[in-house]
Amino acid sequence: MVTQVRPPRPDEMSAYYRVLPFANGLPSWEPENAAWHGGSEPWPPQRPPANTQRLEQLAEADINDASFHPVATFVDGMCVGASATISFAVTAPGGGTVRMAGVTATGVIATHRRRGYLRRMMQAMFDAALDRREPLAMLSASEGSIYGRFGFSPATYRTRWELARHEAALRPAEPDPGTLELVGATQAKQAWPKVHADVRACRVGELAPLPGRWDGLSDDTDGTNGPLRYLVHRDRHGEADGIANFRLPWSPTEDNAGTLVVEALEAANSTAYRALWSLLIDFDLTKSIVAPGRPRDEPLRWMLTNPRAMRVTRQTDNLWARVLDVPTALTQRTYLKHGELTFTIDDDQMCPANNGTWHLGTDEAAVTCVPTDKAADLTITLSALSSLYFGGMSAQQLACAGHIVPHADGALGKLTQMFRTDPEPHNSFGF
Incomplete structure (x- = not known):
């Protein structure tokens, strides 16, 4: 054989x-x-x-x-x-x-x-x-x-949440200087790349789209789901700064009739974000709104007069990470708090160059990650470091599960303070 x-x-x-x-x-x-x-x-x-x-x-x-x-x-x-x-x-x-x-x-x-x-x-x-x-x-x-x-x-x-229209009241806010427009697929294809680029620049975990990412957008009906529809927000200068894809699928049952499904929504600022949701959660002849693939820390919840009205119905992990080159990966991100941390990895069987003790140092000028003979502040599994890389996971929980073993007082707290990000990392599409 x-x-x-x-x-x-x-x-x-x-x-x-x-x-x-x-x-x-x-x-x-x-x-x-x-x-x-x-x-x-x-x-x-x-x-x-x-x-x-x-x-x-x-x-x-x-x-x-x-x-x-x-x-x-x-x-x-x-x-x-x-x-x-x-x-x-x-x-x-x-x-x-x-x-x-x-x-x-x-x-x-x-x-x-x-x-x-x-x-x-x-x-x-x-x-x-x-x-x-x-x-x-x-x-x-x-x-x-x-x-x-x-x-x-x-x-x-990522989460999937639902919101009943009669519960979808928003807290008062300043008037929106921009405009909303329902557009066709051709205009949506023009707006999506700009909006996504603006969002990606400040969203940890977001992917750069490959060529043709939005070429498949269409005005045609997709079976009983009906056609995708597109809502664009433009700022006071007429530039697109928010967009949503949504549909109103047909339902054979009374329970699911009148549901508006928001399949994608991105906004480069909070004004555009609020304006898009304001229309979508109060669309005529609808009973409920469903939004899949959304961040766990969706800001809309805190814009509602009743935050409990947004009910998370499904939640799952989205992208899994794997560090292939520890020093290169760690020096290509920034850290919430400057400091020094020495850690040992000893379990990487597939990329053995990652094994050893590393000294991570961050200050206003640079980030360094180099091998060291110093005693380690902690030992961390490769998978735990991979989860922590984008800053959305809890070092305390990983330590409780045995993926991190601290050797020095305060090491776990230092790891948390250096790696955590806010808001949580999120990516809006898969591959």
Whole structure:
């Protein structure tokens, strides 16, 4: 038996896709209520398997995409496992961007599971990402028990919330100097890149979009869901500073009739944010508002006269992070409080250069992270450091769970003060 883990050739791409759940019609998410889905059912219907023409279209697009890096496992010439990374930039604490390998579309056929093929593909992708000087990897975990053993750990979360229209009263605020406009898909495609760029510049955990990110927006009806509709906010100079995609799906039941689903909403400032929500939560002939994929610390809650009216109905982790290069990653973010911290990592089996004791120093001039012989203030697992990287997780909780062991008085508090960010990290789309 000959086993190879390598990038597929162009003529092998159809076999590569047939391994992947999204292309072969098998489930590609956990059987749990999905916080990214706005419908009344737990998740949308499964798509049918892709036909030959669709596979050829996918192959042509991916072969010509310099950001797409596939890898596959071949056993005696047959493709039995597949995965890929996509080169992204992600906003780090402080507003800078970090190069990141986004792991996507991963699968091993049922007859070849439990043989270590996924680990070998992960190792190949980590090595290739390091060669491309990408110090982070991230993914959206379809099953929570799989990816921790490769060093990934939750870094951002998302919620799905509901709000009854009759409870959606807003606190008084200053008049809005801007304007709201319902637009078509063509205008939405023009507004989204600008608004997202403004938001991404100050939102930790947000991804830089790849080319064509909003090309699929349409005014056409999507089955019983109806068409997407688009609401744009413009400032007093006429520049778009907020946008929302929403729909009013048809429902076969009385319980879910009159629901407005906000599928995406971004605003570059609080004025635009409030204006968009003000219209959407009081839309004519609706009973309730549902918003999936939203931040855990949604500001709208605190604009309501009754904060309890916003009910979180689903919550899950969103992107999981994995530090591939400790010193490079840690010196490409800023820290809430300047100081020094010495820590040991001793559990990274896939990127062994991360193991050792590191001295992290931050001041107004620079951030440094270098090997040291000094005694460590604490020992931290690679997965815990990965969760803490974007500043949204609790060091205290990670320590309680055994992922962090302090060796010096005050070390845990110092770690918390240096790494935490406010607001929490969030990303608005997956990959």
